[in-house]
Amino acid sequence: MKVIMIQHPHTLQKNDFPPLAVALGFFDGVHEGHKNVIRTAKKTAERHGVKSAVMTFDPHPSVVLSQKGGSVEYITPLEDKIDYIEGLGIDYLLIVRFTSAFAGLEPSEFVQKYLIDLNVKYVTAGFDFTYGKYGKGTMDTLSTDGQGKLQVITVPKLEKNQEKVSSTLIRKLLRAGRTEDVHKLMGRYYTTKGTVIHGEKRGRLLGFPTANIRLNDDYIVPKEGVYAVRMQVNGQWENGVCNIGHKPTFHAPGQIELSIEIHLLHFDRSIYGEEVTIEWRLRIRDEQKFDGLDQLKEQILKDKQTAERFFEE
Numbered sequence: 001m002k003v004i005m006i007q008h009p010h011t012l013q014k015n016d017f018p019p020l021a022v023a024l025g026f027f028d029g030v031h032e033g034h035k036n037v038i039r040t041a042k043k044t045a046e047r048h049g050v051k052s053a054v055m056t057f058d059p060h061p062s063v064v065l066s067q068k069g070g071s072v073e074y075i076t077p078l079e080d081k082i083d084y085i086e087g088l089g090i091d092y093l094l095i096v097r098f099t100s101a102f103a104g105l106e107p108s109e110f111v112q113k114y115l116i117d118l119n120v121k122y123v124t125a126g127f128d129f130t131y132g133k134y135g136k137g138t139m140d141t142l143s144t145d146g147q148g149k150l151q152v153i154t155v156p157k158l159e160k161n162q163e164k165v166s167s168t169l170i171r172k173l174l175r176a177g178r179t180e181d182v183h184k185l186m187g188r189y190y191t192t193k194g195t196v197i198h199g200e201k202r203g204r205l206l207g208f209p210t211a212n213i214r215l216n217d218d219y220i221v222p223k224e225g226v227y228a229v230r231m232q233v234n235g236q237w238e239n240g241v242c243n244i245g246h247k248p249t250f251h252a253p254g255q256i257e258l259s260i261e262i263h264l265l266h267f268d269r270s271i272y273g274e275e276v277t278i279e280w281r282l283r284i285r286d287e288q289k290f291d292g293l294d295q296l297k298e299q300i301l302k303d304k305q306t307a308e309r310f311f312e313e
Ligand SMILES: Cc1cc2nc3c(=O)[nH]c(=O)nc-3n(C[C@H](O)[C@H](O)[C@H](O)COP(=O)(O)O)c2cc1C
Pocket: 199, 200, 201, 202, 203, 204, 206, 208, 209, 210, 211, 212, 226, 241, 242, 243, 246, 247, 248, 249, 250, 261, 262, 263, 286, 287, 288, 289, 290, 296, 300, 303, 304
């Protein structure tokens, strides 16, 4: 897949690209709804003998448009989004830097400069896609703005349990710790990448060494609590239990930053500094403050058993 970063105003021309069938969207999460849109663009490309493309934007529009400004947490930060889109067999990924200048384009200017001028012939997007200044452009205006040079394909709403499959819903579920529901909407478990850092060196004393994780990107962190997870380290997938929280047994509220630590069930190696991938599988319980070490140890043992049973199934 060719990855092309585009910054407004760009100087690309029609003959820089073969004829394209493009899927348009922000695509945070690359969930089942997004996959419908991207696969439709790919099928359209195959049917008409042109190359397939995805056009996405970075950073999230709300970084530029929200009054508060600031940062956004992602289901799939850009690097992961690139990997998942590549996995769908797309030929070109066009990543448009979402700046205020770009956001200020009139809808018709966007269509001219970012579709027609880039040799796009077929455009696919979800039913509620909007574009241009104030999001004034909709799937209904896209054909008119295309002046007969674009064929527009609208992908209908995908629902699960009467709810639209959306990035917003997935974010809400992650913040509620509902990792299993997220799996249904994404077609895979929520996955984050991170690095193993040094912790407080208490894990080993407790009898449960834990790999402390610093996430590598602006990921949404699932709700605090204990989870069964899979972790890939040195190319191997291992089963584990993870605690996300502030370790209230040892620290007063507000005393430490959020910690993410994983005890691998059958493992005994030093992995400090390793890059790891974590798959969030099953939420087990809330984090708790225990009266003593023995109660905490007893509970972690139970968490391990819960995870063992889950992984056996
Ligand atoms: C499965 C699991 C569950 C945990 N649950 C809690 C908890 O409910 N409350 C708490 O204060 N700490 C909890 N912890 C965190 C331990 O207190 C932590 O692993 C210990 O302080 C070691 O930290 P360190 O690796 O930074 O040395 C849990 C850890 C694991 C692995």
